[in-house]
Amino acid sequence: MNNIISVRNLTVVLGTQKILDMISFDIERGEVFIILGGSGCGKSTLMKTMIGLIKPISGEILFDNENIVSSEDNARQNILKKFGVMYQQGALFGSLNLVENVSLPLKEFTKLPDDAIELVAMMKLKQVGLENFSEHMPSEISGGMKKRAAIARAMSLDPEILFLDEPSAGLDPITSAELDELILSLSKNLGITFVIVSHELPSIYTIADRVIMLDKKTKSIVASGKPIELKETSTDAWVKLFFNRKGSNI
Amino acid sequence: MKEEVNYSSPNSTSPENTGTIVLNNTLNDVTTSHLWSKYNNLFQDEKIEYILIDASEVENCNGIGIALLFHFKQNAIQSNKKYEIKNLNPKFFSLLNNFESLHTTKQAPIQEGKMSVETIGKAIEDNLSQLEMTIEYIGEISYSFLRFFKYPSKNVRWSEVLLVIEKAGVDAFFLICLIGFLFGLIMSFQSAVPMERFGAEVFVANLVSLSLFRELGPLLTAIILAGRSGSAFAAEIGTMKVNEELDALTTMGLNPIYYLVLPRIIAGLIISPLLSIFMIFFGLLGSSIVIMSFGYPLVTFINQATSSVKYTDVLSGFLKSFTFGFIVSAIGCISGMQTKEGASAVGASTTNAVVSGIIAISITDGLFSILFYILGI
Numbered sequence: 354m355n356n357i358i359s360v361r362n363l364t365v366v367l368g369t370q371k372i373l374d375m376i377s378f379d380i381e382r383g384e385v386f387i388i389l390g391g392s393g394c395g396k397s398t399l400m401k402t403m404i405g406l407i408k409p410i411s412g413e414i415l416f417d418n419e420n421i422v423s424s425e426d427n428a429r430q431n432i433l434k435k436f437g438v439m440y441q442q443g444a445l446f447g448s449l450n451l452v453e454n455v456s457l458p459l460k461e462f463t464k465l466p467d468d469a470i471e472l473v474a475m476m477k478l479k480q481v482g483l484e485n486f487s488e489h490m491p492s493e494i495s496g497g498m499k500k501r502a503a504i505a506r507a508m509s510l511d512p513e514i515l516f517l518d519e520p521s522a523g524l525d526p527i528t529s530a531e532l533d534e535l536i537l538s539l540s541k542n543l544g545i546t547f548v549i550v551s552h553e554l555p556s557i558y559t560i561a562d563r564v565i566m567l568d569k570k571t572k573s574i575v576a577s578g579k580p581i582e583l584k585e586t587s588t589d590a591w592v593k594l595f596f597n598r599k600g601s602n603i
Numbered sequence: 604m605k606e607e608v609n610y611s612s613p614n615s616t617s618p619e620n621t622g623t624i625v626l627n628n629t630l631n632d633v634t635t636s637h638l639w640s641k642y643n644n645l646f647q648d649e650k651i652e653y654i655l656i657d658a659s660e661v662e663n664c665n666g667i668g669i670a671l672l673f674h675f676k677q678n679a680i681q682s683n684k685k686y687e688i689k690n691l692n693p694k695f696f697s698l699l700n701n702f703e704s705l706h707t708t709k710q711a712p713i714q715e716g717k718m719s720v721e722t723i724g725k726a727i728e729d730n731l732s733q734l735e736m737t738i739e740y741i742g743e744i745s746y747s748f749l750r751f752f753k754y755p756s757k758n759v760r761w762s763e764v765l766l767v768i769e770k771a772g773v774d775a776f777f778l779i780c781l782i783g784f785l786f787g788l789i790m791s792f793q794s795a796v797p798m799e800r801f802g803a804e805v806f807v808a809n810l811v812s813l814s815l816f817r818e819l820g821p822l823l824t825a826i827i828l829a830g831r832s833g834s835a836f837a838a839e840i841g842t843m844k845v846n847e848e849l850d851a852l853t854t855m856g857l858n859p860i861y862y863l864v865l866p867r868i869i870a871g872l873i874i875s876p877l878l879s880i881f882m883i884f885f886g887l888l889g890s891s892i893v894i895m896s897f898g899y900p901l902v903t904f905i906n907q908a909t910s911s912v913k914y915t916d917v918l919s920g921f922l923k924s925f926t927f928g929f930i931v932s933a934i935g936c937i938s939g940m941q942t943k944e945g946a947s948a949v950g951a952s953t954t955n956a957v958v959s960g961i962i963a964i965s966i967t968d969g970l971f972s973i974l975f976y977i978l979g980i
Contacts, residue, residue, distance in 0.1 A: 447945030463632040465667065469639040473670040479705045492944035511631070511665035542698060543666075 356415075357382040357514060357546050358403070363412035365395070365402050372398045374572040376412070378565050382513075385540050385547040385560050387580075390567035391595070396550045397441075399567065400516055403548065404438055405429060434462060437507030437515045441522060443499035445491040451478060451502050452487040458509045477505040481535060497528035501535065508539070514546045515539070521553040533559045554598065566592060622651040624675065626658050630668025638671060646678040654679045659690035669698050673705070733941065740937045743860045744868065751865060763866035764873075771832035771867075772874030776881065778831070779824060783882035786823065787811060787889030795893055804897050808907035811890040817916045820883035821875075822968055825927030828875060829960035833935035836867050837956035840939025841949040849940070864936040868929060875928025876921050883920075915980045923971055927964050934960045 358380040365373040372395040380386045388396045401407045403414055405421060414421040416432050424432065445454050455474040459465060465473070478484045481501040483494075491499055500520055507515055520536070521529040533556050539545050540560075551557060557564060561580050568575035568591060576583050576592045584596035622645045627634070645651060656675055661668070672688060672695075679686035691699070751759055791811050795804045840863055843849055849859045891904045938956035942948050 448947040459632075463667070464636040465632060466636075466639050469635075469667075469670065469674065472674055473667055475705060476666065476670050476673065476702055479702055484705060490945075492948075508666070511667065542701075 355382045356380065357417065358548070359413075359415040360403070361413040361415065363399075363402065363409050363414065365398055365407060365409045367398065367407070371572055373402070373409075373567075376567075376573055378574060378577065380514075380546060380548060381563075383540065383544050383546055384562040385536065385549065387549045387551055387557055387561040387564040388567065389550075389552050389557060389564050389595075390575075391552070391569055394567040394569040395572065396552075396567060397518055400518055400548065400550050404436055404516055405433055434510060435513045437504075437510065437512035439500065439503040439507045439515065439517045439520065441518045443491070443496075443503035445499055445502055445506070447491050450488050450490050451483060451494070451505075454491070454502060455506045455509050458506070462510060474505075474509065477508050478502070480508070480539070481505045482531075495528075497524050497532065500524070500532060504535065504539075508545075511543075512545065514548060517547065517549045517551075519550055519552075521551060521556045526555070529553065529556060530559075532556075536560050554596070566595065620650060620652040621655055622646075622648065622653070623655045623657060626656065626661050628660050629663040630661055630671060631663070631665045632667045635667060635671045639674060642675070642678075646682045646684065652684060654684050654686040656686065656688045657690065658688055658692075658695075661692060661695065664692075664695045664698075669695065669702070672699050673702050736941055737937060740860075740940055741933075744864060744933055744937075747858075747860050747865050748868070751869070759869060760862065760866050764869050767867050767870035768874055771828070771835065771870060772878060775827065775831055775874075775878060779827060779878045779882050780885045782823065782827065783820075783885035784889040786819070786882075787815070787886030788893060789889075790814075790886075791890040791893035795897060799897070805894070805899055805903060805907060808890065808894055808904045809911035812887060812908035813911050813916060815883045815886045816912050816920045818920075818968075820886065821879045821920050821923040821927055822964065824875060824879045824882045824924065825931055825964045826961055828871070828878070828928070828931045829935075829957055829964065832871070832874075833931045833938075833956045833960045834953045836932060836935030837938040837942075837952045838949055840864075840936055841942035841952040844940065844942045845944065845946070845949060859940070864933075864940070867936055868932040871928040871932030872925055873928075875931070876924040879920065879924040919971070919975055919980055923968065926967060926971075930963050930967060931960050934963060 356379040360379075361377050363373055363376040364371070376399065388399055390396050398407060402409050403421075409422060412422065416435070419428065419432060421429055421432055445451075446457070449457065452471065452474045455477050456470050459470045459473055463470070475484060475487060478487055481504050483498060483502055483505065486494060486498065486502075491502070494502065504515070504517070504520075507517075517536075520532055524532065536547055536549070537560055540547055547560075549560070557580050563578065564576075564580050564583065565574050566576040566583070567573070575589055576587055580596070583592055587593060587596070622642075624642060624645070645654070654675070656672070658672070664672075672691070676686060676688070676699075688696075688699075791807050794810055795807045798804045798807060840849075840859075843863070849863075852859050852862055887908065891901060894904045895901060935956040938952045938959065941955075942952040
């Protein structure tokens with residue numbers, strides 16, 4: 354197996370509340386891996402822990418067999434440069450236009466000349482279909498375009514893994530489907546590993562190679578596997594309700 | 604170690620008039636950073652007609668490497684040379700082909716300083732619409748204010764008023780006292796030293812007390828309020844506007860002017876004169892210390908101060924305080940309501956609240972001076 358990330362016995366506490374309890378799973382290189390679950394089950398917390406924004410109280414997160422949690426600051430920074438992150442609202446810098454947003458990590462972390470940086474940024478925007486909007490400010494584009502621009506920015510340093518926090522949330526079905534196609538295309542053509550937090554079922558069926566499902570009560574993984582298999586074979590009541598989109602109070 | 608790129612002149616082993624670029628195993632940001640401009644001469648050399656980019660050894664290539672290949676390709680096209688990318692791995696070739704239609708020529712930005720008719724027209728239109736919006740808000744605020752006087756208990760959220768009084772008034776108390784004290788101390792000392800030569804240092808008490816009551820107390824308090832509370836009002840309401848909270852209020856049937864602006868203006872009207880009193884008191888305290896240090900008893904200072912300040916001076920100072928409190932709060936709120944999109948817009952509104960507030964206070968102070976002069980106060 355060619356695992357790019359392995360999470361071992363991860364426990365996360367925020368304030369006095371335990372959010373994740375002894376979570377373990379592996380992510381294979383090049384796959385589209387989805388973390389799903391109901392609202393408030395700790396999906397985004399798990400993603401933030403994996404990208405180093407939250408420190409767990411115990412457990413390991415291994416990237417190419419190096420533990421992100423216990424590594425020195427410099428080593429961790431070097432690992433994090435291999436990660437690209439798209440936040441739920443895009444988190445584009447409002448005072449910079451799109452090409453400047455995408456150029457920012459290149460300016461900070463490479464020694465490329467300015468014209469090279471601009472060309473690379475334009476190519477990233479082309480990959481997400483926004484090359485004609487390079488001079489636009491984030492406030493001048495739609496929500497779906499913001500998310501695509503955020504993906505372009507996350508890809509600017511050619512990361513090995515892209516983390517996407519609810520990419521389809523708040524998008525119309527057509528834009529959402531376009532985003533799914535983009536994810537599949539980037540995964541296939543560039544071999545990027547995707548770790549996606551989502552609970553949008555149509556999107557999950559389309560793009561996921563594998564999913565894990567978190568449970569709010571047990572604070573751990575309640576199911577894992579291919580989404581269609583989970584839908585058809587899982588015996589867990591909560592998983593069945595989730596995949597069949599049924600409320601728990603009927 | 605193998606040299607990454609080799610420029611072959613027409614006399615080398617390559618075909619005549621051919622420039623060859625040999626790329627090595629890995630193309631990424633580190634290995635390519637020096638290559639981008641290194642071959643400009645090759646592309647500009649008129650003797651070279653054919654560019655051969657040898658990619659036989661390229662095994663690892665990320666997006667930056669693909670961009671470099673695209674850059675070489677574009678340079679060859681722009682300098683009217685034939686080119687060939689030799690033995691590039693098909694998977695990298697397909698990535699490169701994705702950018703076939705990419706146009707890298709940027710739209711010419713509008714040059715600053717060159718004012719076209721369109722730019723001037725747009726600037727005028729923007730300013731006029733801003734002015735229209737401001738007048739609209741002033742109208743709405745005035746109307747809501749009149750309704751407040753008619754039905755004081757009905758139209759105001761008094762809990763919000765108290766909260767704003769606490770944040771903008773009580774929390775600013777220490778700052779106001781400190782600045783008042785230091786201001787009185789410094790102004791008295793600076794005046795007393797030269798006045799001592801004429802034996803007139805005792806009249807510093809008259810000077811400081813009159814200027815604090817009539818002019819500087821209300822003015823300094825208003826400037827501090829504009830910087831501290833006017834900006835906070837603008838940032839708070841501006842952030843609410845960006846987060847569509849104002850739209851949410853409107854759709855719930857709640858008028859943002861009544862809900863957000865009126866409580867802040869009422870709070871401003873209350874805290875401005877109260878803080879002015881403390882500013883004046885602590886200013887006088889600082890001044891009295893200086894006078895006493897020159898050998899005069901406190902009672903002399905009090906006598907001098909009370910003899911120079913009339914009731915009209917005190918009342919005119921309070922009238923100014925009320926007006927300044929209204930101006931600072933209203934401008935802070937209006938700036939917040941006029942916030943455009945994005946986080947930077949909130950910053951712009953905050954700056955606007957402070958700058959406009961201070962300008963408006965200064966102008967109003969000038970108008971008061973003219974008015975009091977005409978009235979003989």
